[in-house]
Amino acid sequence: MSPTPRRVSTSTAVLPADGRRQNLSLVLQTLRRLGPTSRAQLAREVGVTKVTMSDLVAELIGEGRVRDVGTAEQAGPGKPATLVDLDRSGLLTLAVDLSVPARLQAAVVDVTGAVLHREERAAAVDADEGRGLDPAVVVELVRSVLAVAPHPVLGIGIGTPGLVDPEGTVRTAPNLGWTDVALRALVAEATGLPVLVTNDSDAATQAELSATPGSQDLVLVQVGRGVGCGVVSGGRLVRGAHHAAGEIGHVTVGTDGGETCSCGRRGCLETWLSVPRLRAAADAGEDPASTESVVEVGGHRLAVALAPLVAALDLSEVVLAGPAALLEPVVPVVARSLADRLLPSLDTPLTVRLATSPEDIVLRGAAALVLWDRLGVV
Amino acid sequence: MSPTPRRVSTSTAVLPADGRRQNLSLVLQTLRRLGPTSRAQLAREVGVTKVTMSDLVAELIGEGRVRDVGTAEQAGPGKPATLVDLDRSGLLTLAVDLSVPARLQAAVVDVTGAVLHREERAAAVDADEGRGLDPAVVVELVRSVLAVAPHPVLGIGIGTPGLVDPEGTVRTAPNLGWTDVALRALVAEATGLPVLVTNDSDAATQAELSATPGSQDLVLVQVGRGVGCGVVSGGRLVRGAHHAAGEIGHVTVGTDGGETCSCGRRGCLETWLSVPRLRAAADAGEDPASTESVVEVGGHRLAVALAPLVAALDLSEVVLAGPAALLEPVVPVVARSLADRLLPSLDTPLTVRLATSPEDIVLRGAAALVLWDRLGVV
DNA sequence: GATCATTAGTTAGTACCCTTTACTAACCAA
DNA sequence: TTGGTTAGTAAAGGGTACTAACTAATGATC
Structure with a gap:
């Protein structure tokens, strides 16, 4: 009766060529999701005719993005299918993780998220003494990895702490001692490649999103020296x-005071929960089950902060990322406190869990963002 | 260096006809934004050639959506423009507001949001006695207004309390005593028109969004018997x-207890802030400036709940909707408490304000949703 | 073993959408 | 009057995806 028309949100006109590119991206996404697939199957999945799909696939094969991988084993009557698949060796990206200054990383990442080659640098940053990270170190690291990359890479993705504007300029990054560093422009000029710069929490969230494509509404909380998060609503990463x-690290949590934070106020989320705090408690052999323990208090306060977010956005998942051993005992505390503070959901209940694979989560997310930007592949 | 390609998020293929429809919508949106405009100007705004724009406009004129409104006064050299504009009289919708059972409303609303004709019904709902609202009342009300509508209407938009699924079925609406009422199907069958059913807070948020098109990231908090909100992130209404x-009314706020709520738990947002509570305090002549006053406490608790939301989504506006006289003193309290609990923004600070025009906000929002659904006009 | 049904993929022709190019119409200014 | 500028239309062309009809290859059935 009211068939909501397929409509997109753009501010500019949609030309036939735009539709074509969209459909090409859709083919790549579908191949990534299904693996080797016949043209006929792709046509059914994407919703075009076999004729059009043959044409789309031919174009992608011509670009080297897709290749023929032989015929399928027979299953039922009819001509056996000739399968095509992503040319996975040709979809490499260079990913950079600046989230830990003492361990700057750059790596060649393939389309599955596997790290093929990695290099690291240690930078000594002391923001208090005005000694920030020299951006030239990042450029050198990128050049070094680029020199040994097996194929030309599709682009460069960089996950950095701090605030990043859409132009790829890092507006402020206290952890790196940066203010208004035009990182994208710098690396792009040095390499001649497309460069994407993103906040590290956003990159991690993108990695989680790629790993669990079913999730459309989740928050990923990254716990490190401070606390940051990435929010996905309706399948889209929220920019703000x-x-x-x-940036939830310095939100006041609770209505009963708290410790004084580095920002000068009291009761910030970071004063309740952080890796240094959890580690100190673990090293001291504190009992995590005790009601007053750091784990108990930190998880509870995180839930206090997340509850309004979960309710207002109707999220289905809360994901914790960071040192797995330290965070693992926090998960049930958060789950319990959230359940205490929210109306139970009618359908599937809220899931609270650790990130599926915390290793290299920023690197993989940065790579995923490049793939998305360049190909429309998630 | 990295020109992010125009790409849309669909799961199905984009055909040229889809692009055409998108472009037609874009013309209507642009006309709504600019008012009477020449074809040449439209072409520049939308990003197509004059030729294409003439064709698009001709199609819209043929459909009766757009009409010629004479030539412009001369301004500079060249042939004077022949202006076209939305045929505003032809873009009527029927909007229904079920948010207050004692005052069910239906109205004919034009494209500017003006209410042309209105009817009301009073329904006595007592959920505790199992006496819910009879959906037939809604159907009768719609039929009655439809009978006197000056033109055929584009569609019917209904704002209702409770949870609404994408099929237009009201899953649960305690205020109406409803469970799984297939409202869309009922009204659509009775009228033969396209029907859209939405949550009332979402409708109100849509109305606010239409009134202030610049806002892309805001939360609208509707305070009534309970508290609900609508969240807009990146210009899109969040569905969840x-x-x-x-549904933030039953989130626990604070870490220091609170009154017992109708849901059985303690410290829910609704126990701190609601219209009955504010009205009782106002009637009792309580001093709103007192630290312990209902206004002070309610505003503070709302800020406690909103702070993590504002930070995580980087919202730029908090809008309060409801009885203006009661809410007006709450605004500065919320603003102050939010500022206390958040890091100050680098750029424009957070705005806290009342809704631009609280009258008929649900009706206008429901109408806006119909326009959006049918025409792609915001 | 021949035929039929079924499925994959291609070829040929068609419809639609937007563009480029070229034109007319209408106005101002010198 | 002539030149310049802008609005709008006409005709032709290229890109995109469609339908219809075909070939190819296989299993099932008689």
């Missing part, structure tokens, strides 16, 4: 009015 | 994993 979405 | 986004 000032590109500062996810 | 279970179509239950915005």
Whole structure:
């Protein structure tokens, strides 16, 4: 009766060529999802005719993005299918993780998220003494990895702490001692490649999103020296009015005071929960089950902060990322406190869990963002 | 260096006809934004050639959506423009507001949001006695207004309390005593028109969004018997994993207890802030400036709940909707408490304000949703 | 073993959408 | 009057995806 028309949100006109590119991206996404597939099957999945799909596939084969992988084993009557698949060796990206200054990383990542080659640098950053990270170190690291990359890479993705504007300029990054560093422009000029710069929490969230494609509404909380998060609503990563979405580390939590924070106020989320705090408690052999323990208090306060977010956005998942051993005992605390503070959901209940694979989560997310930007592949 | 390609998020193929429809919608949106405009100007705004724009406009004129409104006064050299504009009289919708059972409303609304004709019904609902609202009342009300509508209407938009699924079935609406009422199907069958059913807070948020098109990231908090909200992130209304986004009334606020709520738990947002509570305090002549006043406490608790949301989504506006006289003193309290609990923004600070025009906000929002669904006009 | 049904993929022709190019119409200014 | 500028239309062309009809290859059935 009211068939909601397929309509997109653009501010500019859609030309036939735009539709074509969209459909090409859709083919790549479908191949990534299904693996080797026949043209006929692809046509059914994407919703075009076999004729059009043959044409689309031919174009992608011509670009080297897709290749023929032989015929399928027979299953039922009819001509056996000739399968095509992503040319996975040709979809490499260079990913950079600046989230830990003492361990700057760059790596060649393939389309599955596997790290093929990695290099690291240690940078000594002391923001208090005005000694920030020299961007030239990043450029050198990128050049070094690029020199040994097996194929030309599709682009460069960089996950960095701090606030990043859409132009790829790092507006402020206290952890790196940066203010208004035009990182994208710098690396792009040095390499001549497309460069994407993103906040590290956003990159991690993108990695999680790629790993669990079913999730459309989740928050990923990254616990490190501080606390940041990435929010996915309706399958889209939230950017925010000032590109500062996810900055929850200095939100006051609770209505009963708290410790004084480095920002000068009291009761910030970071004063309740952080890796240094959890590690100190673990090293001291504190009992995590005790009601007053760091794990108990930190998980509870995180839930207090997340509850309004979960309710207002109707999220289905809360994901914790960071040192797995330290965070694992926090998960049930958060789950319990959230359940205490929210109306139970009618359908599937809220899931609270650790990130599926915390290793290299920023690197993989940065790579995924490049793939998405260049190919429309998630 | 990295020109992010125009790409849309669909799961199905984009055909040229889809692009055409998108472009037609874009013309209507642009006309709504600019008012009477020449074809040449439209072509520049939308990003197609004059030729294509003439064709698009001709099609819209043929459909009766757009009409010629004479030539412009001369301004500079060249042939004077022949202006076209939305045929505003032909873009009527029927909007229904079920948010207050004692005052069910239906109205004919034009494209500017003006209410042309209105009817009301009073329904006595007592959920505790199992006496819910008879959906036939809604159907009768719609029929009655439809009978006197000056033109055929584009569609019917209904704002209702409760949880609404994408099929237009009201899953649960305690205020109406409803469970699984297939409202869309009922009204559509009775009228033969396209029907859209939405949560009332979402409709209100849509109305606010239409009124202030610049805002892309905001939360609208509707305070009534309970508290609900609508969240807009990146210009899109958030739906949530279970179509239950915005249900913040029963989130526990604070870490220091609170009154017992109708839901059985303690410290829910609704126990701190609601219209009955504010009205009782106002009637009792309580001093709103007192630290312990209902206004002070309610505003503070709302800020406690909103702070993590504002930070995580990097919202730029918090809008309060409801009885203006009661809410007006709450605004500065919320603003102050939010500022206390958040890091100050680098750029434009957070705005806290009342809804631009609280009258008929649900009706206008429901109408806006119909326009959006049918025409792609915001 | 021949025929039929079924499925994969291609070829040929068609319809639609937007563009480029070229034109007319209408106005101002010198 | 002539030149310049802008609005709008006409005709032709290229890109995109469609339908219809075909070939190819296989299993099932008689």
